[in-house]
Amino acid sequence: PKYVYDFTEGNKDLKDLLGGKGANLAEMTNLGLPVPPGFTITSEACRYYLDHEAMPEGLDAEVGRHLEALEREMGKRLGQPDDPLLVSVRSGAKFSMPGMMETVLNVGLNDDSVHGLAERSGNERFAWDSYRRLIQMFGKTVLDIDGDLFETAIDEAKAAKGVESDLDLDTDDFKGLVATYKTIVREHAGREFPTDPREQMDLAIKAVFGSWNAPRAILYRRQERIPADLGTAVNIVAMVFGNLGMDSGTGVAFTRDPASGQQGIYGDYLQNAQGEDVVAGIRSTVPLAELEQIDKKSYAELLQIMETLENHYRDLCDIEFTIEGGKLWMLQTRVGKRTAAAAFRIATQLVDQELIDEDEAVRRVTGDQLAQLMFPRFGEIADDVKKITEGMGASPGAAVGKAVFTSGRAVELADDGEDVILLRRETSPDDLNGMIAARGILTSRGGKTSHAAVVARGMGKTCVCGAEELEIDVKSRQATAPGGVTIKEGDVISIDGTTGAVYLGEVAVVDSPVVQYFEGTLAASDGDELVASVDRLMRHADSRRRLAVRANADNGEDAARARRFGAQGIGLCRTEHMFLGERRQYVEDLILAETKEDRSAALRALEPLQKQDFKEIFAAMDGLPVTIRLIDPPLHEFLPDLTDLTVRVATGDASSDDERLLEAVRRLHEQNPMLGLRGVRLGVVIPGLFGMQVRAIAEAAAELKEAGKEPHAEIMIPLVGAVQELEYIREEAEKVLADVGVEALIGTMIELPRAAMTAGQIAEAAEFFSFGTNDLTQTTWGFSRDDVESAFFGRYLELGIFGVSPFETLDVDGVGRLVRIAAEEGRATRPGLKLGICGEHGGDPDSVHFFHEVGLDYVSCSPFRIPVARLEAGRAAI
Numbered sequence: 001p002k003y004v005y006d007f008t009e010g011n012k013d014l015k016d017l018l019g020g021k022g023a024n025l026a027e028m029t030n031l032g033l034p035v036p037p038g039f040t041i042t043s044e045a046c047r048y049y050l051d052h053e054a055m056p057e058g059l060d061a062e063v064g065r066h067l068e069a070l071e072r073e074m075g076k077r078l079g080q081p082d083d084p085l086l087v088s089v090r091s092g093a094k095f096s097m098p099g100m101m102e103t104v105l106n107v108g109l110n111d112d113s114v115h116g117l118a119e120r121s122g123n124e125r126f127a128w129d130s131y132r133r134l135i136q137m138f139g140k141t142v143l144d145i146d147g148d149l150f151e152t153a154i155d156e157a158k159a160a161k162g163v164e165s166d167l168d169l170d171t172d173d174f175k176g177l178v179a180t181y182k183t184i185v186r187e188h189a190g191r192e193f194p195t196d197p198r199e200q201m202d203l204a205i206k207a208v209f210g211s212w213n214a215p216r217a218i219l220y221r222r223q224e225r226i227p228a229d230l231g232t233a234v235n236i237v238a239m240v241f242g243n244l245g246m247d248s249g250t251g252v253a254f255t256r257d258p259a260s261g262q263q264g265i266y267g268d269y270l271q272n273a274q275g276e277d278v279v280a281g282i283r284s285t286v287p288l289a290e291l292e293q294i295d296k297k298s299y300a301e302l303l304q305i306m307e308t309l310e311n312h313y314r315d316l317c318d319i320e321f322t323i324e325g326g327k328l329w330m331l332q333t334r335v336g337k338r339t340a341a342a343a344f345r346i347a348t349q350l351v352d353q354e355l356i357d358e359d360e361a362v363r364r365v366t367g368d369q370l371a372q373l374m375f376p377r378f379g380e381i382a383d384d385v386k387k388i389t390e391g392m393g394a395s396p397g398a399a400v401g402k403a404v405f406t407s408g409r410a411v412e413l414a415d416d417g418e419d420v421i422l423l424r425r426e427t428s429p430d431d432l433n434g435m436i437a438a439r440g441i442l443t444s445r446g447g448k449t450s451h452a453a454v455v456a457r458g459m460g461k462t463c464v465c466g467a468e469e470l471e472i473d474v475k476s477r478q479a480t481a482p483g484g485v486t487i488k489e490g491d492v493i494s495i496d497g498t499t500g501a502v503y504l505g506e507v508a509v510v511d512s513p514v515v516q517y518f519e520g521t522l523a524a525s526d527g528d529e530l531v532a533s534v535d536r537l538m539r540h541a542d543s544r545r546r547l548a549v550r551a552n553a554d555n556g557e558d559a560a561r562a563r564r565f566g567a568q569g570i571g572l573c574r575t576e577h578m579f580l581g582e583r584r585q586y587v588e589d590l591i592l593a594e595t596k597e598d599r600s601a602a603l604r605a606l607e608p609l610q611k612q613d614f615k616e617i618f619a620a621m622d623g624l625p626v627t628i629r630l631i632d633p634p635l636h637e638f639l640p641d642l643t644d645l646t647v648r649v650a651t652g653d654a655s656s657d658d659e660r661l662l663e664a665v666r667r668l669h670e671q672n673p674m675l676g677l678r679g680v681r682l683g684v685v686i687p688g689l690f691g692m693q694v695r696a697i698a699e700a701a702a703e704l705k706e707a708g709k710e711p712h713a714e715i716m717i718p719l720v721g722a723v724q725e726l727e728y729i730r731e732e733a734e735k736v737l738a739d740v741g742v743e744a745l746i747g748t749m750i751e752l753p754r755a756a757m758t759a760g761q762i763a764e765a766a767e768f769f770s771f772g773t774n775d776l777t778q779t780t781w782g783f784s785r786d787d788v789e790s791a792f793f794g795r796y797l798e799l800g801i802f803g804v805s806p807f808e809t810l811d812v813d814g815v816g817r818l819v820r821i822a823a824e825e826g827r828a829t830r831p832g833l834k835l836g837i838c839g840e841h842g843g844d845p846d847s848v849h850f851f852h853e854v855g856l857d858y859v860s861c862s863p864f865r866i867p868v869a870r871l872e873a874g875r876a877a878i
């Protein structure tokens with residue numbers, strides 16, 4: 001295969017092969033934009049290298065040919081002593097992983113070419129600074145030397161001179177540092193720093209490949225659900241320098257505000273600096289608009305390019321650029337990350353600008369983003385809560401938690417179940433663990449493009465950055481704000497990722513406007529631009545989707561809310577939820593009943609309670625189907641705990657009822673209750689139980705009909721494994737329905753592998769199927785749904801055995817295959833058989849796409865997930 005592509009050979013659609021950075025550099029090159037020449041080594045070569053611990057055959061020669069072409073174009077050779085070509089060796093995977101993998105700059109410098117660079121640039125200090133940067137980056141990244149050794153050496157050089165800033169170091173200082181750095185390399189890597197330019201380049205390429213498996217990269221991929229086996233491409237790019245003097249610099253820009261979607265000039269610029277300085281948030285940048293004063297020509301050209309890019313990509317782009325001696329160079333672009341709110345607003349703005357159509361707009365927003373917009377915001381600020389400072393709102397949301405100053409502490413407290421806010425001067429990729437553990441992130445340095453901001457936005461986590469008035473002291477675990485206010489570790493603070501406000505104390509949180517919109521208390525026409533965008537895209541998604549969306553709800557209130565959120569019926573009403581609380585007594589009576597009469601009495605007592613619940617749900621869902629599932633869990637779940645009872649009885653503290661109960665609990669005790677007496681099996685074993693429930697349903701429906709309403713009952717039998725079970729219950733249910741004179745569909749859940757495999761038979765007795773993918777996942781994998789998440793899934797996810805828990809996103813290959821078979825064979829028996837799904841997966845975006853594809857009629861999920869399911873069902877259909 002071809003492993004190396006010149007920038008003129010690639011394009012933006014080759015991200016699988018060239019990575020995002022390489023593909024977009026090629027695209028910009030072909031658009032005629034000023035991109036430094038270079039080439040990309042494919043992620044395929046990386047995968048080969050990682051699998052075989054050796055480079056693929058022929059790669060060396062192929063790289064050599066492209067390097068020669070680059071040298072011809074630049075008119076100089078890599079590391080040529082009197083006029084060196086220098087290159088950067090940059091990682092670039094298919095999905096952006098900011099700062100997670102490695103990059104080496106200034107490759108090609110050595111004891112000879114440093115002089116050539118000094119001469120050509122007319123800047124000796126710059127040349128030696130570049131050289132020491134190479135040794136430092138190379139030492140850390142390629143030779144695996146502890147980076148602190150280099151940092152310490154530079155700190156010592158500054159201390160010896162009595163200065164504080166790198167800018168105060170001169171040529172001789174850097175010459176001294178180069179010597180020191182070489183010693184560090186010799187002592188810690190057991191080899192000399194390589195002076196051969198091609199060797200430098202080849203080692204750097206391997207190191208970048210290897211950095212795909214750096215622990216922080218692995219952690220980031222898991223967090224962002226990026227597949228572990230993609231590998232990274234490597235870009236070899238001719239160096240341009242932003243640190244040649246004050247007419248040079250480097251910056252980042254967005255074609256629109258990534259937090260709000262507003263059009264304008266957004267970005268940061270740093271004079272006389274290299275790109276890594278900006279992303280690391282180490283020195284303070286100026287707003288991009290100030291570039292107009294600094295370098296009018298480059299500024300105008302940049303704006304022009306930004307417009308070209310936005311029109312070409314038809315989307316928000318982010319950009320990294322460098323100005324070298326007044327000449328603008330584009331170092332990177334990509335379709336930019338954005339907040340959830342910006343995603344919705346930008347999508348509709350682009351429709352208005354006629355750059356995309358509404359289908360495309362819906363494709364560009366996700367259910368996860370919509371879910372984020374439904375998070376609460378800060379409400380009114382109580383008198384005793386003080387706003388202590390303000391930074392930039394870098395990633396929206398409202399976060400409240402205890403202040404911590406290190407990532408380690410954030411993880412510890414979060415593990416104890418505490419909400420924490422991570423305070424850092426700036427974050428680095430090493431803070432990833434702490435950022436994941438925290439509710440929110442607050443930094444005192446860095447702009448909207450700093451590491452903290454970019455990573456937090458990616459995670460959908462609240463972040464305020466650049467709160468410069470905050471003095472953060474990690475050692476004493478406290479921060480001081482103006483006016484002498486201190487935040488100590490453990491103090492509760494609240495941060496507003498939209499406005500950037502920081503409060504000492506707990507701020508109350510209120511519903512988001514998007515939730516108010518779904519609730520119907522805020523209209524799309526009320527002037528909130530975000531709500532108007534959401535309304536527009538939801539309408540379009542609804543007009544496109546084929547899947548209906550129903551709710552899992554088991555009381556009138558939830559049903560009513562679900563309907564406001566757009567539910568087209570109830571897909572799962574779990575009747576056992578109606579047996580809890582005070583009603584537990586009735587269940588106890590039922591279990592303890594010794595005679596037929598006692599049992600009937602217990603059932604008769606339950607019936608009116610059930611009926612009342614059903615009436616409320618039917619009323620809330622008037623005119624829409626309501627699927628009521630008969631009782632499912634094992635009865636012992638409704639009895640007191642075995643140990644408690646045993647103690648009471650043993651200490652003589654028990655009533656005679658307690659003793660009977662203890663006897664019942666022992667009798668009902670099962671080693672594997674999830675595989676035991678539950679679902680349809682209860683209906684078969686306990687006479688009259690299902691009959692009572694069916695009667696309550698039928699009578700509730702009859703009474704509502706009487707009152708002029710339109711109830712549509714669907715009776716659902718859980719945990720069926722054989723058609724005979726269903727037939728047995730069906731007969732009893734039909735009798736009751738006939739007796740009350742009400743019609744209702746009778747169907748079953750498909751939640752056991754045997755049910756799926758015999759779906760053709762089961763469909764003889766079922767008018768609908770609803771896939772119970774919680775139990776179907778449990779029984780297909782043999783995973784206890786209540787235990788595995790804490791028992792071992794963490795390790796499985798860490799090792800990449802799973803990308804995501806199968807209880808969260810449907811396992812398409814295994815469980816999904818059963819769903820597919822059951823759907824096909826069920827419909828073969830009974831054409832038009834109604835098919836739905838009511839497990840947790842019904843509200844999971846990826847799973848919704850699968851259910852669309854296998855041709856189900858509806859998904860059912862919790863009321864709050866309904867908008868997400870509607871949107872994703874629309875996206876699946878487009």
Ligand code: PEP
Pocket residue numbers: 572574632751771772773774775776838839840
């Ligand atoms: C299921 O198993 O997917 C289901 C919806 O039923 P429950 O979660 O109540 O077992």
Ligand code: MG
Pocket residue numbers: 718751772774775
């Ligand atoms: Mg179930």
